[in-house]
Amino acid sequence: MKKELVVGLLVVTVLTGCSAQAEQDEVIETLHVKWDNPIEAGKYLVTITGCNDCHTDGYLMMGGQVPEEDWLMGSAVGWRGPWGTTYPTNLRLRVQEWDEETWVKTLKNRKALPPMPWMNVNRMSEEDMRAIYVYIKSLGPKGEHVPLAISPELEPQTPYLSLFPQNMPVATSQK
Template sequence: MKTFLISLGVICTIFLGCHTENEPETARQPHVKADNPVEAGRYLVTVGMCNDCHTEGYMAVEGNIPEDDWLTGSKVGWRGPWGTTYPVNLRLRAQELTEEQWVEQLRTRKVKPPMPWMNVNKMNEQDARAIYAYLRAMGPKGERMPIALAPNQEPTTPYLNMVPLNLPPMAEGGASN
């Protein structure tokens, strides 16, 4: 009977994706499954829309940029009440950090818009590691992007104006009416 139960556990785990009591918590959280972490990372940066900001001109050409040129940052700033921010060169950033530092940064970082850190902070550890593996496999390329500017500093680079216009008053608790 014990052999039968172990066999059921193996079948469940291998073929059905069931979880076991001994499995680490991170493995039980939702995450992308792929043949290897690099493929999972490629998928995540694609569907996570990382290229939209972190690859110069990506949206303007509907993503028709060679993969070798992906994620090298952008000198087009995002200007709003917070100042002007620039999408970092992720290929260089991943070379500067250990895998543990990368995971910790994705879990805890909170910086200026438009980067949706409130969402990235919720990423599963396995997915964060997969993105790191993909970026490291791509290797370093490109240069560092400009540093963020304070609200009173005028950018010398092209920028997108993110100042909202004609917003209705905000209701108590932050939701607009």
């Protein structure tokens, strides 16, 4: 009888935890930036969420001192890791190719290769996703498409940053 009670309490605890997590996720996804102008809200979000860090060539190395007219054009500098080599998309062209609904649906559901933090983007509120879309669209098309991702066994022909872990501790088996 005690075993069933313990198992029952464990199930209730797990379900309560899942319910609390679901409620927390719902709250997170309904929070959004309040701004009178969606373009300004989008610019703010692009800035604070680090979109430029990858999607704007040289942004990190120049301490963010890249003119806004050159933001979000992607980069031919790849990110190489165990998954292969990926390139930050030219978002200025992407928003010209997609309507707002496709943008939101993609940001809500996409699971793709690193280093893009899709797990975080997926949780963004729809209002914020739309503000980012409107902002990027307001910048207008500019630049070229970036290379497609390549598999791990291929050597990139473009510059790339390595994201292979170095000096990792040796895993020990636990007994």
